[in-house]
Amino acid sequence: MTDQSQTPTIVWFRDDLRLSDHPALHAAARRNAPVICLYILDEQSKALKPRQARPMGGATRWWLAQSLRALSASLDAIGGTLVLRKGAAADVIVDVARAVDASHVFWNEIVQAPHLAVADGVTEALADLDVGTQSFPDDLLAHPATIRAKETGTKESRGLRVFTPFWRRVQAMGGPAKPLPAPKKLLPAPKLKSDKLADWALEPSKPDWAGGLRETWTPGEAAAQKHLKRFLREIAGYSSDRDRPDREITSRLSPHLRFGEISPRQIWTAAHFAAAEHPTHSSDIAKFMSEVGWREFCRHLLFDVPDLATRNLQSSFDEFPWKTDRTALRAWQRGLTGYPIVDAGMRELWHTGVMHNRVRMVVASFLVKHLLIDWREGEKWFWDTLVDADAGSNPANWQWVAGSGADAAPYFRVFNPILQGEKFDPGGVYVRRWIPELTELSTKHIHQPWTASPLELKNAGITLGKDYPSPIVDHKVGRERALKAYTTIRNS
C-alpha cells in the first residue's frame, strides 16, 4: 500500500495566481508531501459551452501570460514548479494524477456556473481513480448561497438585487477568514511534462498591439500587493476624487483581482487594519470597500444569472428598438465620436487595457443611448479589450448603465458627455492626455471643440472633420431619440 503521507498533491490553479492566502496551496503544503502546481488552459471542457463561458479576450490573454510567468518564478523560489497543460480540465488532471500517483487534488472554488460544472466533472473523474478532492472558498467575501432573499410569490430564494442591503448583509457577516501566509517551501515534485507558455500564443505578435499594456502594467502578486499598500497609504480624498479621471487616485487593483493575484480577503483585512491605524481615513476606506462590494454584488448576480452577458435582467428590454449601425459602432470603438471625454476613454482603453470608472459609465451611456446600440455590443468590445474583463462586473455594469440590470440607473437618465467632461475633467487634463490633436485647444472648449471659433480652432491647429471629428450625433437630438425609443418599451 502507498504511504499516503508521501503521495503528491496536485494544486489546480485557475483565477488564483498567487501564493499568499491561497487556501488550496496552503493545505497542500501542510501535507508535507510533494506538491504539483498545475495550470490548465481549458477551452475544451464540454461543461463550458452551454453555461455561457466565453473564451478570454485579447487583453486578458496577454495578462494571463504575464501572470503565469510571475507565478512560475514565485513557485521556483520556494522549490515548486508550475506545470502548464492545455485541454479539458478533467482529462488533464486525471492524466497528471495517474502519472504521479497523486492521492489528492486541491483547488480554490470559482463560484460561477461554468467553473463549478467543470470542477464537478473533475471530482467525478477522480472518484474513479480513488483520488481525493477538496475545494476551498476563495474568490468572494461571502458565498452567494449565504445571502438570499425570498422571491415574491414563490418558495424560491434568490440573490439580492439592490446593492445597499446586499452590502450591509455582507458586512454584517463579520468579515472573511484571516488571510493565510504563503508557504515558505514546497517539497520537490516528480518531474512532469509541461507545455511551453509561448506555444499557447496568448500574447499578440502580428501585429503586436500590447506595447501600451506592457508600458502600463506589471502583472503578478508582488505588484498587486505593492499597489494595495501604496493605495491605502495615499487613500485620503478617494471618496471625493474617485470620479476624477484626471487624478490617478483609485487603486488600479481590478486586473489583479480578476486573476486572483490578490484576494478580496487580503484587501478586506488590509483595509480594516489601515482604518484602525488611521481613523481619519476611515470614510475613504469604507467607500473603497463598498466598491469592492460592487464586485461581489456583480459576482453574486452572475451566480444567479449565468447568462448575464446575453440576457436582459429586465425582460422589458427584450423589445428595445436597438439600431444596427456598424459605422457608429466603429467610431465609438476607435475613439472618433467627436465627444472628447468619450474618445479619450476609448483610446485609454485601447492603449492601457483599462478605463477610468466614471468614463466607462459615460462611454457606455453614449453607446446605448446616443447611438442606440445594444449594450451587448459594448460589453463584447470591453470583454476583448479590458485587462480586468470580468464575467460578473462587465455585463452587470453594462446592464446597470443600459437600465436593464439590477439596481440600475434608469434608462431615461442620459449622461450629457459635455457636462460629464466639464465636471469630472474640468481642466481637460485627461482629454489632452489621450487626444493629442486637442492639446492646444483652450479649456473652455476642450469638451466641445465644435463651439470654438474658426480662429481659435485654427490657432489650435485643428480642422474639425479632418484632425478631429465633428460629433457623430448631436447631443440633444441623441437624447430625444433615446427617450423616444424608451417609451416604446415603457408603454409595452
Ligand code: FAD
Ligand atoms: P477602485 O475604485 O480602486 O475600486 C476597487 C475595486 O472595486 C476595483 O478594483 C474593482 O474590483 C471593484 N469595483 C470598483 N467599481 C466597481 C463596479 N462598478 N463594479 C464592480 N466592481 C467594481 N470592473 C472590473 O473589474 N471588470 C470589468 O469587466 C468591468 N467592466 C465595467 C464595465 C462598465 C460599463 C462599467 C461602468 C464599469 C466596469 N467595471 C469593471 C467597474 C469599474 O469600472 C472598475 O472595477 C474600476 O474602474 C477599476 O479601477 P480600480 O481598480 O482603480 O477601482
